[in-house]
Amino acid sequence: MKEQGQAPSSLVQPSSPAVSYSWRKETEIDVERQVYLAECLARVPDVKKEKYPFQGEKLSRADIEWLLVTHENGRGPVDWDYRQQRQRKGLDLRGADLRQVDLCDLPLACFCGGLTRDEWQRTTLQQRDRAGVHLEGADLSRAHLEGAILEGAHLYGATLRGALLQGANLFRADLRSTYLREVHLERASLRGARLEGAYLPNAHLQGADLRNAFFDGASNLEGITLSDEKDGTAVMADVSWGNANLALVDWSRITRLGDESKAHQLRTGRGIVKQRAKQLEDYRAAVRATRQLANAMRAQGMNEEAIPFAYRAQALQRKVLWRQALWGDAEAPQQRTSLRDIGSRLRKLAALIFSYFLDAIAGYGYKPGRTAFIYLVVIAAFAVCYDTIGHLLPAEALIFSVTSFHGRGFLPGPFTLGSPVTALAATEAVMGLFIEISFIATFTQRFFGR
Numbered sequence: 001m002k003e004q005g006q007a008p009s010s011l012v013q014p015s016s017p018a019v020s021y022s023w024r025k026e027t028e029i030d031v032e033r034q035v036y037l038a039e040c041l042a043r044v045p046d047v048k049k050e051k052y053p054f055q056g057e058k059l060s061r062a063d064i065e066w067l068l069v070t071h072e073n074g075r076g077p078v079d080w081d082y083r084q085q086r087q088r089k090g091l092d093l094r095g096a097d098l099r100q101v102d103l104c105d106l107p108l109a110c111f112c113g114g115l116t117r118d119e120w121q122r123t124t125l126q127q128r129d130r131a132g133v134h135l136e137g138a139d140l141s142r143a144h145l146e147g148a149i150l151e152g153a154h155l156y157g158a159t160l161r162g163a164l165l166q167g168a169n170l171f172r173a174d175l176r177s178t179y180l181r182e183v184h185l186e187r188a189s190l191r192g193a194r195l196e197g198a199y200l201p202n203a204h205l206q207g208a209d210l211r212n213a214f215f216d217g218a219s220n221l222e223g224i225t226l227s228d229e230k231d232g233t234a235v236m237a238d239v240s241w242g243n244a245n246l247a248l249v250d251w252s253r254i255t256r257l258g259d260e261s262k263a264h265q266l267r268t269g270r271g272i273v274k275q276r277a278k279q280l281e282d283y284r285a286a287v288r289a290t291r292q293l294a295n296a297m298r299a300q301g302m303n304e305e306a307i308p309f310a311y312r313a314q315a316l317q318r319k320v321l322w323r324q325a326l327w328g329d330a331e332a333p334q335q336r337t338s339l340r341d342i343g344s345r346l347r348k349l350a351a352l353i354f355s356y357f358l359d360a361i362a363g364y365g366y367k368p369g370r371t372a373f374i375y376l377v378v379i380a381a382f383a384v385c386y387d388t389i390g391h392l393l394p395a396e397a398l399i400f401s402v403t404s405f406h407g408r409g410f411l412p413g414p415f416t417l418g419s420p421v422t423a424l425a426a427t428e429a430v431m432g433l434f435i436e437i438s439f440i441a442t443f444t445q446r447f448f449g450r
Contacts, residue, residue: 021065021068021069021076023065023105023106023107024065024069025061025065025102026060026061026062026065027062028062028065028066029062029063029066033063033066034066037063037066037067040053040054040057041053041067045092045094047115047119047122047123047127047131048123048127050095050126050127050130050131052092052094052095052096052131053092053094054092054093054094054095054096055094055095055096055130056095056096056097057096057097058097059093059096059097059098059101060101061101061102061103061106064091064098064101064103064106064108065106067091068091068106068107068108071090071091072088077090077107077108077109078090078107078109078110078111078147079107079109080109080110080144080146080147080164080166086109086110086146086147088110089110089112090108090109090110090111090112090147090148091108091111091112092111092112093111093112093113093133094112094113094114094115094131094132094133095130095131095132095133095134096113096133096134097134098133098134098135098138099134099135099136099137099138100136100137100138101135101138101139102138102139103135103138103139103140103143104139104140104141104142104143105141105142105143106140106143106144107143107144108140108143108144108145108148109144109145109146109147109148110146110147110148110149111145111148111149112148112149113132113133113135113148113149113150113153114128114131114132114133114149114150114151114152114153114169114171114173115127115128115131115149115151115152116149116151116169117151117169117171119131120151120152120171128151128152128172129152131152132150132151132152132153132154132173132174133150133153133154134154135153135154135155135158136154136155136156136157136158137156137157137158138155138158138159139158139159140158140159140160140163141159141160141161141162141163142161142162142163142164143160143163143164144163144164145163145164145165145168146164146165146166146167146168147166147167147168148165148168148169149168149169150168150169150170150173151169151170151171151172151173152171152172152173152174153170153173153174154173154174155173155174155175155178156174156175156176156177156178157176157177157178158175158178158179159178159179160178160179160180160183161179161180161181161182161183162181162182162183162184163180163183163184164184165183165184165185165188166184166185166186166187166188167186167187167188168185168188168189169188169189170185170188170189170190170193171189171190171191171192171193172191172192172193172194173190173193173194174193174194175190175193175194175195175198176194176195176196176197176198177196177197177198177199177218178195178198178199179199180198180199180200180203181199181200181201181202181203182201182202182203182204183200183203183204184203184204185203185204185205185208186204186205186206186207186208186231187206187207187208187231188205188208188209189208189209190205190208190209190210190213191209191210191211191212191213192211192212192213192214193210193213193214194213194214195213195214195215195219196214196215196216196218196219196242197216197218197219198215198219198220199219199220200219200220200221200222200224201220201221201222201223201224202222202223202224202225203224203225204224204225205224205225205226205234206225206226206227206228206230206231206232206233206234207231207232207233207234207235207258208226208234208235209234209235209258210234210235210236210239211235211236211237211238211239212237212238212239212240213239213240214240214242215239215240215241215242215244216242216243216244217242217243217244217245219242219244220245220248221244221245221246221248221249222245222248223248223249223250224248224249225253226249226253226254227253227254227258232258232261233254233256233257233258233261234257234258235257235258235259235262235289236257236258236259236289236292236293237259237285237286237288237289237292238288238289238292239289239292239293241296245300246296246297246300246302246305247300247302247305251297251305251309252305255308256290256312257286257289257290257293257309257312259282259285259286259288259289259290260286260289260290260312260316262282262285262286263279263282263283263285263286263316263319265282266279276323276327279323280320280323280324280327283316283319283320283323284320286316287313287316287317287320290309290310290312290313290316291309291310291313293306293309294306294307294309294310294313297309307366310364310366311363311364311366311367314355314358314359314364315359317355318352318355318356318359321348321349321351321352321355322352324344324345324348325345325346325348325349325352326345328341328342328344328345358438360374361374361434361435361438362438362439362441365438365441365444368439371435371438371439374435375435375439378405378428378431378432378435379398379401379402379405380398380401382401382404382405382424382428383397383398383400383401384397385424386400386401386421386424389420389421389424390419390421400425401428404424404425404428404429404432405428405429405431405432406432406436407429
């Protein structure tokens with residue numbers, strides 16, 4: 001029979017005493033504190049009543065070290081390096097007060113510091129705020145936070161230099177003025193996160209979800225990595241870049257955004273086959289993300305860097321038009337056989353054909369080389385025709401072709417209106433009109449960024 005005030009032995013010592021915990025810095029808490037924390041752990045979480053094991057409790061590093069060592073009856077903290085452990089649950093620290101606490105190097109993988117996505121959707125703003133762990137000003141440098149649930153967590157002014165947050169959920173987390181140098185956020189969810197004033201030099205954001213995230217002029221993006229072969233490229237639809245200096249990012253390494261890669265996938269992240277409406281939604285998001293990034297670059301005078309993304313946006317828009325022409329109104333399948341739907345499909349088909357034409361002629365105004373090449377091909381092709389049909393000398397045929405191309409019907413020579421050569425000249429004049437319009441658009445896009 002345990003003496004009063006004695007902590008349960010399974011919570012005091014790890015199940016494997018030989019295990020070395022090199023991250024332990026503090027002297028082990030006394031028995032009285034152990035008993036109190038054990039009682040807290042026994043509390044059953046209740047999201048609706050805003051009750052969690054350590055709700056409102058001020059915890060120290062020594063407390064966290066003891067909780068990690070005794071986690072799951074001495075099994076210890078989650079080791080992210082072992083895949084079979086990634087399904088384990090870490091410490092439940094929702095609502096805990098860890099402000100200004102030194103938590104550097106601690107193994108906090110999979111710990112719960114906020115609501116899960118399903119819980120978030122069923123709760124009020126107050127319930128979400130109360131569930132978020134308070135880590136304002138805390139030092140989490142080099143801490144292991146892989147797979148952590150930090151939705152709505154309070155991390156204002158925290159230090160996370162070199163912290164490992166791969167796959168962590170930071171949905172709508174408050175990361176303002178955080179120190180995130182060399183932090184690892186590969187495939188982490190930062191959707192809707194507040195990153196105003198965040199210091200992110202050399203941060204790793206490959207494959208991260210940045211949708212609806214907020215940056216501003218004080219956000220330092222110097223040397224951040226947004227893409228690699230292993231994790232892909234970050235998802236960026238509806239990011240608010242503010243005045244963040246985008247010139248500090250090496251955009252040449254990115255061929256397409258994560259939004260586009262996501263749109264190409266036929267299944268959702270949960271393995272469910274995408275419905276047509278979902279496919280259209282994803283492609284529209286990819287168009288929007290790419291176009292928004294290009295516009296943000298132009299606003300900062302990065303016209304050359306914006307060109308590949310502006311072109312990709314137009315190419316992705318073709319995929320949207322193709323699916324709209326093929327499927328009609330995917331969101332209202334009952335109207336697919338109506339005359340209105342048929343008319344809408346035909347308009348989308350016409351827009352698709354015109355889009356292909358603009359791409360072939362001038363690359364939507366971003367590839368002037370195509371316009372120049374087509375110009376030379378048209379002039380040469382019609383010169384050959386004039387030489388063959390009109391029996392002109394090669395030099396005369398070339399001059400005649402150039403004159404017809406630019407002259408809009410001015411025909412020097414003995415040809416009558418009924419002559420086949422006249423018909424060819426009229427055709428060339430019409431083609432010339434479209435090519436010149438494309439050339440003007442190309443010139444404007446290329447050199448004036450419009």
